[in-house]
Amino acid sequence: MMELFWLLLPVAAASGWWAAKRSISRQEVTAAERSPGYFSGLNYLLNEQPDKAIDVFIKMLEVDSDTVETHLALGNLFRRRGEVDRAIRIHQNLIARPMLNREQRAQALLELGRDYMKAGLFDRAESLFNELGEMNMFQAQALENLLTIYQQEKDWEKCLQVAKRLEQRTGISRRRECAHYYCELAEEAQLRKDLVKTTKLLKKAHLSDESCVRATILQGRIEAMNGSPKSAIRTLRQVEKQDSAYLSEVLPEIIDCYRELGNRAELVKYLRKLYERHHSISSVLALTDFIQEDEGDEAALRFLSGYLHAHPHLEGLNRMVGLSLKSGHTDGWGSLQILQQVLTKLLDHRAAYQCVSCGFTAKTLHWQCPSCKSWSSIKPRDGLDEICPRLPPQIDQNPTLARHNP
Structure with a gap:
C-alpha cells in the first residue's frame, strides 16, 4: 500500500x-x-x-x-x-x-x-x-x-520482413539476426525432411552472415547424416575460424567423421594443431584418449595433469581422477573415489553455457539468449573462469606437455 x-x-x-x-x-x-x-x-x-x-x-x-x-x-x-x-x-x-x-x-x-x-x-x-x-x-x-x-510467436518469415525494414529505417545491420531466422526456417524444413529447402535456407543464412556458426554446424551435420564425412569435416572445421568458442560443440562430430573414414593419423595431427592453437579442454581430452591408447595411463595422466596446472577445469580434473584410479595409484584410493563422485555431481549440475552479453547461464546451448534476447551470445564456458581467474599459460615450461606437443 x-x-x-x-x-x-x-x-x-x-x-x-x-x-x-x-x-x-x-x-x-x-x-x-x-x-x-x-x-x-x-x-x-x-x-x-x-x-x-x-x-x-x-x-x-x-x-x-x-x-x-x-x-x-x-x-x-x-x-x-x-x-x-x-x-x-x-x-x-x-x-x-x-x-x-x-x-x-x-x-x-x-x-x-x-x-x-x-x-x-x-x-x-x-x-x-x-x-x-x-x-x-x-x-x-x-x-x-x-x-x-x-x-x-516464432513467425520467422515475418521476422525476416521486419528486420529488413528496420535495417532500412535505422541503418543498423540486422544480418546476424536474419541469419538465425534462416536457420530457424532451415530446422523446420529439416523436420519436414525437405533437404533441398533446408540447404537453400542455410545458404541464405551464410549469405546474410558468413560468420554464422549455427548455419555451419547445421550444414555439417546434414552432410554427416547423408554419408559424406569428408564434406562434413571440411564444413565443421570452419567453426574454428568463425568462432573458436564453439569448437567443443563440433569436435565430437569431427572425430566421429575421421573415425568413419578410418583416418586416425590425420585426426591426431589435427587435434595436436588444434591444441597448439587454442589449448581448449575439448582438444586436450581428445588427445588424452589417444595418448592413453598409444602410451598408457601413466603418460595420459602426466599430459593431463600438466595441462590442468596451467588451465584449471572441472571436466579435466574429473578425467585426471579417473585416470589416477585406473592407473593403480592406491594411495588415497578412497579419497579419490569420493573426489570423483563430488566432481561428477558438480559437472551434472553446472551451467555449461553463459551469455557473454547479460551473464545468463544454461545447461544447454541456446542460439538466442532467453534473458536479453541477443543472438549468438550464449557460448560454452571454458575452464574455471567463473570460479577463479585463469593462470598465465605455462605450457612451454612443462616438460610433459612439451614432449607431447607436435
Whole structure:
C-alpha cells in the first residue's frame, strides 16, 4: 500500500496544482469548491482504495496539451510495476480524447501497444504497431516491438520482413539476426525432411552472415547424416575460424567423421594443431584418449595433469581422477573415489553455457539468449573462469606437455 501511495502522490500533487491553476482563472469559484476531487482522491488513497483514487485523479487531469505527458508517465509507471491493467486503462482513456494532436495520439498508441505486449495480448499490440506504420509515426520503435512479438510467436518469415525494414529505417545491420531466422526456417524444413529447402535456407543464412556458426554446424551435420564425412569435416572445421568458442560443440562430430573414414593419423595431427592453437579442454581430452591408447595411463595422466596446472577445469580434473584410479595409484584410493563422485555431481549440475552479453547461464546451448534476447551470445564456458581467474599459460615450461606437443 505504501508503495502505491508514493507512486500516486506525484499524480495527486499534479492534479491539485492543475485544479488550483484552473480555479485561479475562475475567480467566482469559492475556496471550498476549488479542488474537491483532489481531497476525494487522497481520501480514497488513504483508505486503501487505489482504483477509485486513480479514477478521480484521471478525471481531474483533463486531457489537454499540458497534461498528456502526465498521463503517459503515469501509465508507463504502472506498466513497469507490472500493473498492466491500470496502464492499459490510462492509455485507453488518453486515446479516447478527440483533442489529441497527431503526434500525441501516436505516442499513446505506442504506449498502449507496449501495455498489450506486457499483458501477452500480442494480436492487439501487433494491430497498434501496424497502425503506427500506416501513420508513418514512431516506425523504428513500432518495428522493434513487432520483431519482439514475431520472435515470441516464432513467425520467422515475418521476422525476416521486419528486420529488413528496420535495417532500412535505422541503418543498423540486422544480418546476424536474419541469419538465425534462416536457420530457424532451415530446422523446420529439416523436420519436414525437405533437404533441398533446408540447404537453400542455410545458404541464405551464410549469405546474410558468413560468420554464422549455427548455419555451419547445421550444414555439417546434414552432410554427416547423408554419408559424406569428408564434406562434413571440411564444413565443421570452419567453426574454428568463425568462432573458436564453439569448437567443443563440433569436435565430437569431427572425430566421429575421421573415425568413419578410418583416418586416425590425420585426426591426431589435427587435434595436436588444434591444441597448439587454442589449448581448449575439448582438444586436450581428445588427445588424452589417444595418448592413453598409444602410451598408457601413466603418460595420459602426466599430459593431463600438466595441462590442468596451467588451465584449471572441472571436466579435466574429473578425467585426471579417473585416470589416477585406473592407473593403480592406491594411495588415497578412497579419497579419490569420493573426489570423483563430488566432481561428477558438480559437472551434472553446472551451467555449461553463459551469455557473454547479460551473464545468463544454461545447461544447454541456446542460439538466442532467453534473458536479453541477443543472438549468438550464449557460448560454452571454458575452464574455471567463473570460479577463479585463469593462470598465465605455462605450457612451454612443462616438460610433459612439451614432449607431447607436435
